Amino acid sequence: MAEPLEPQARLDEIVRQIAANMVAEVCSLYVLRADGVLELYATQGLNPGSVHLAQLRLGEGLVGTIAATARALNLQDAQKHPAFTYLPETGEEIFQSFLGVPILRAGRTLGVLVVQNKERRVYRDEEIEALETVAMVVAEMIAAGSLAGLSRPGVVLDLSRPVHFDGLALADGIGLGYVVLHEPRVVVTNLFNEDAEAETARLEKAVSSLRISIEDMLQRRDIAAEGEHRAVLEAYRMFAYDRGWVRRLEEAVRNGLTAEASVEKVQNDMRARMMHMTDPFLRERLHDFDDLANRLLRELMGRGGDPIGADAAGDAIIVARSMGAADLLDYRRDQIRGLVLEEGGQTSHVSIVARALGIPVVGQAKGVVSMAEKGDAIIVDGEEGVVHLRPPADVERVFADRVQFRARRQERYRALRDVPARTRDGQDIDLLMNAGLLVDLPQLAEAGAAGIGLFRTELQFMIASTMPKTSEQERLYAAVLDAADGRPVTFRTLDVGGDKVLPYLHQSPEENPALGYRALRLALDRPGLMRTQLRALLKAAAGRELRVMFPMVTDLDELRKARDLISREFKHLTRFAHVMPRRLKLGAMIEVPSLLYQLDELMQLVDFVSIGSNDLFQFFSAVDRGNAQISGRFDDLSTPFMRALKDILDAGARNSVSVTLCGEMAGRPISAMALIGLGFRSISMTSSAIGPVKAMLLDLDAGELHRTVMAHLADRHPRQTFRQVLEDFAERHAISL
Numbered sequence: 001m002a003e004p005l006e007p008q009a010r011l012d013e014i015v016r017q018i019a020a021n022m023v024a025e026v027c028s029l030y031v032l033r034a035d036g037v038l039e040l041y042a043t044q045g046l047n048p049g050s051v052h053l054a055q056l057r058l059g060e061g062l063v064g065t066i067a068a069t070a071r072a073l074n075l076q077d078a079q080k081h082p083a084f085t086y087l088p089e090t091g092e093e094i095f096q097s098f099l100g101v102p103i104l105r106a107g108r109t110l111g112v113l114v115v116q117n118k119e120r121r122v123y124r125d126e127e128i129e130a131l132e133t134v135a136m137v138v139a140e141m142i143a144a145g146s147l148a149g150l151s152r153p154g155v156v157l158d159l160s161r162p163v164h165f166d167g168l169a170l171a172d173g174i175g176l177g178y179v180v181l182h183e184p185r186v187v188v189t190n191l192f193n194e195d196a197e198a199e200t201a202r203l204e205k206a207v208s209s210l211r212i213s214i215e216d217m218l219q220r221r222d223i224a225a226e227g228e229h230r231a232v233l234e235a236y237r238m239f240a241y242d243r244g245w246v247r248r249l250e251e252a253v254r255n256g257l258t259a260e261a262s263v264e265k266v267q268n269d270m271r272a273r274m275m276h277m278t279d280p281f282l283r284e285r286l287h288d289f290d291d292l293a294n295r296l297l298r299e300l301m302g303r304g305g306d307p308i309g310a311d312a313a314g315d316a317i318i319v320a321r322s323m324g325a326a327d328l329l330d331y332r333r334d335q336i337r338g339l340v341l342e343e344g345g346q347t348s349h350v351s352i353v354a355r356a357l358g359i360p361v362v363g364q365a366k367g368v369v370s371m372a373e374k375g376d377a378i379i380v381d382g383e384e385g386v387v388h389l390r391p392p393a394d395v396e397r398v399f400a401d402r403v404q405f406r407a408r409r410q411e412r413y414r415a416l417r418d419v420p421a422r423t424r425d426g427q428d429i430d431l432l433m434n435a436g437l438l439v440d441l442p443q444l445a446e447a448g449a450a451g452i453g454l455f456r457t458e459l460q461f462m463i464a465s466t467m468p469k470t471s472e473q474e475r476l477y478a479a480v481l482d483a484a485d486g487r488p489v490t491f492r493t494l495d496v497g498g499d500k501v502l503p504y505l506h507q508s509p510e511e512n513p514a515l516g517y518r519a520l521r522l523a524l525d526r527p528g529l530m531r532t533q534l535r536a537l538l539k540a541a542a543g544r545e546l547r548v549m550f551p552m553v554t555d556l557d558e559l560r561k562a563r564d565l566i567s568r569e570f571k572h573l574t575r576f577a578h579v580m581p582r583r584l585k586l587g588a589m590i591e592v593p594s595l596l597y598q599l600d601e602l603m604q605l606v607d608f609v610s611i612g613s614n615d616l617f618q619f620f621s622a623v624d625r626g627n628a629q630i631s632g633r634f635d636d637l638s639t640p641f642m643r644a645l646k647d648i649l650d651a652g653a654r655n656s657v658s659v660t661l662c663g664e665m666a667g668r669p670i671s672a673m674a675l676i677g678l679g680f681r682s683i684s685m686t687s688s689a690i691g692p693v694k695a696m697l698l699d700l701d702a703g704e705l706h707r708t709v710m711a712h713l714a715d716r717h718p719r720q721t722f723r724q725v726l727e728d729f730a731e732r733h734a735i736s737l
């Protein structure tokens, strides 16, 4: 590699040597261009005429998959892989085995290096390591610009073209700004060590400074209190002391890499292994490890004190492959306009926290990290799930208008904050908000919520690495009640299981997790867990009203058992002279259709019920709420579902039990209108929906709507769907939906 050769000749020599050393018939090098295309730059074994002609898009074929996922593929029978595509110009159809590794530099994919064999074979770990190490060297050549000009005229490697990415909308809003690349972008250029012992000593020193810096952060006054920030740092502390991690780092140094290159290598390996996991908790942990590896790299490079994101100027759009919730909390909120992730899902911690902070997020934007450069103009469209990188001027203008439009609308909603939520015909409606984290609480005042209708206590548990102690739970609940300042707060007991996984709670894999061992079913089997939480709630509410509700009640016996547990805790604390809540109100969530046929009996056991319409509709209609293929197919404004909701309201009225609804439909103006028409006077929604829902109901004649709704529900042969009836009503009365 050190021979003085022209760039193309050097690449040709590299692929020739790799093929010879690995006894492979083929070795090929693909380079990622600015337009997201991977171009064949050199090959030994494939048709030489296809060099600079054969190309694949990011995500296309095996090579594109490797580039998009930054993960190696080791296949005995490449053609059986679902992503396999055949490029006729290369003549590669005769090769069975395939090993490809991403060419990575500072977490960014620059290309792909591949070896292939005719015979079926499995490439050994040492071979993968060797190929990865060569890939690190090639990455330096690409980064140094020495390959520029090798391609056909007109093809550019520099990152300057407009590109857009279709991803997933994870948090609503639109952000315009400039790319701030979240670490990992600590560039490691010095790859091979001269003295393994001295390098090991450097590594050890850096690991211990890393540990000290995390301990220091934990001591910082603003973090020392409870909260999600602290919980995440606790998780980092645990990983920083992980023996396996440190052992793998030391091994890589012994094999000849510098401490920095070892950190990068071990992290790439870890990523490759963990990416296979479907367990959402473990995938979250990968983000934590990524962040930790970056912190360690900064220690090694003498930049340990850099707070993450300290250099983010205003109008920052953070671009990252993945991100832990703690990383996001490290940035200054007032400087962030949006977040773009290559990974991430609705339930990732970072999405949960971003939504709470009002930061627009698009996830699953495959390839964005490879294509974005620091300082590039970028637009995040969290409404549609699209990212525009280096947008042309006309696209930028359209979005600037949309941002202004949203801002004006926000301004109108803000102006409504202190206006009572009263319909035109004088019906008061309680607009409550859903919450679950400390960062949600400022929204209570900002959105003008009447209280918290659903506090999802599991979020504290999901963000922590170990079970939150009773004292930690108690402090969170007390902080929530303090922030609510006399407004009602309904705490829901732990709703875990299904997709809400806790690491410290071992659960066996289930075929149908949504129908499985979750929520109250699990809590009643683990009374220790439930009692700890109930005790924390009772103590936190000393002298105040406490409202507690239980999720996923299916059978009334479950509810009786849950009530027994709380009364036992109540007696226990009273015996030890604790100050008890001034008043205790118990409720059940109606999420399982079996309750619809025992409403009167249910109402005898509770002070209030809250309809979890997300789950109730999912079970009512047999529609998986998380399955995008079908979740849009059935309307939750369907007549049968409306009749079910009406039955619940009627049973509440018969039994003097208050009924509220806290699923997502409460936050959509048209469905909120339907609910008010049915007779709901209390609904709970995500805080950003309170403005739009209030704007809708101020213009509403609830009495007239009620008559329209009831007539429709009684009609056995309606000409219109319920949704159409509502839309017509809104149009006739100039109600803004």
Ligand code: PEP
Pocket (backbone or CB within 6 Å): 454, 456, 495, 591, 611, 612, 613, 614, 615, 616, 662, 663, 664
């Ligand atoms: C619901 O099911 O409607 C609900 C509010 O609970 P979650 O969304 O947390 O399951």
Ligand code: MG
Pocket (backbone or CB within 6 Å): 551, 591, 612, 614, 615
């Ligand atoms: Mg639910």
